[in-house]
Amino acid sequence: MNGGTGAYVDPQRASGLATAGACISLVSQALASVPLNLYRRTANGGRERATEHPLYGVLHDAPNGVMTAFEAREMLIANLLISGNAYAVLDWNARGQVVGLDPIDPGRVVVERLESGRLRYRVTDRNGSVRVYLQDEILHLRYRLARDGVMGLSPIQLARETISLALTQQDAAAGMAARGNRPSGALVFPQMIGREGKESALGKLKAKIEADTLTSNVLVLDGGVEWKSFSMTARDAEFLESRKLTNLDICRIWGVPPTVVGILDHGTYSNVEMESRALVVRCLAPVARRVEQAMNVALLPTGSRRTLFVEHDLAGLQRGDMKARYEGYRIGREWGWLSPNEIRGWENMPAIDGGDEYLSPLNMTPIDARVGGPTE
Structure with missing residues (x-):
């Protein structure tokens, strides 16, 4: 696809831009590094990890014989952020459980909608052979639905004018460097x-x-x-400043705060910390929810979804520094909604005897329980 500046924009070349590549790597690596667990709903409204289920090992350890869970999830999310679509072939056992997940190149997949409304996937392998998969055999992640309701839209395609400008500026900078930055x-x-x-x-x-x-x-x-x-110099044409503005626009494409990818022109200690939290809330959390819901539908049969669900654990990215965490633990412990073992679990420490008890503040009692009844 061509942008208005005339530069050809394709996903591989666009993702080769330093800022674009940093945004894609940051989001894909950050989400691949946090736990993605399979949980079971408990009778009291809580949850517990379903470690005995085959899908837990697929998501947490190794999805296939050649990839780790980190590598597979990083590949899926990177494909999602570049092409707008990510695919993986599912391996089901006789009990209706997913026991394997194999990511595939989005460029080798053609999606068709059948008359029934379900989808069919034609995948071309490295030898040129075509294999057809039904909807239940494919995990399909979509960045943003197109008007057809089937395919995802590429962020690079949506912002092709910005990417085209960045590529044109990069080519101009390379041309000046090739001439030793000498003016004509x-x-x-x-x-x-x-x-x-x-x-x-x-x-x-x-x-x-x-x-x-x-x-x-x-x-x-x-x-x-x-x-x-x-010819004007780079300073006369404000070339360097325009490249900085373009880099900020690229960060906006994926919702990544500039300081997180190393653009520190206006960075301070306070806003860097706030932008790190904003990364989790405004960037990682929506992508995580998109992946979770697609996996819940594709990896779990309808009956299993009543008790099982897939979810990222983003708590580790939101806890802040040690002082802030411990202050939060103290408040939760003193006000009675955290137990010692819950706190120790978040800090990767083993449980202790008697650590499941909760405190109850003495000065917090129902009004009706006070001596003399409620006051007017």
Whole structure:
């Protein structure tokens, strides 16, 4: 696809931009690094990890024979953020449980809608053979639904003008670097020198500029010759500032705070900490929920979804520094909604005897329980 600036925009070239690549790597690696667990709802409204279920190991340890859970999830999320669609072939056992998950290249998948409304996937392998999968055999993640209600829209496609501008600026910067950042211009002679004189002057100038010496950028012009530059420097054209603004626009495409990907022009200690939290709330959490709901539908049969569900554990990214965490633990413990073992579990410490008890503040009692009944 072409942008308005004329630069060709394709997913691979666009994701090669430094800021775009940093955003994609940050989101995919951050979500792949947090626990993705299979939970079972308990009778008291709580939850517990369903570690005995085959799907737990697929999501938590290894989805197939050649990938770790981190690598597979990173690949799926990166494909989602680049092409807008991510696919994985599901392996079911005889008991109706997913025991394997194999991510595939989105470029090798063609999606068709059947008359029944269900989807069919044609996947071309590396040898050119085509295999057809039904909807129940494929995990399909979509960044944002297109108007057809089937395919996801690529963030790069949605922001192709911004990406095209960034690629054009990158090519211009590369061109200036290839010329040693030397501006173009003209040699102006006070009199006619003829064709041979022009060719001789240009040849000598080129040899001087391209000479690998310490004085190659020093010219001595005599005979009334003047150098007229007809190109602006990067500073005159505010080229560097425009590239900074474009990098900020790229961060907006994926909702990543600029300081998180190393753009620290306006970064301070306080806003860097706040933007790290904003990354979780406004960027990672929506992508995590998108993945969770797609997995709940694709990986769990309808009957199993009544008791089982898939969910990311983002608590570790939201707990802040040690002082803030411990202050939060203290409040939760003193006000009675946290037990010692719950706190120890979040800090990766083993449970202790008697650690499941909850405190109850003495000054917090129902009004009707007070002596003399309720007050007016």
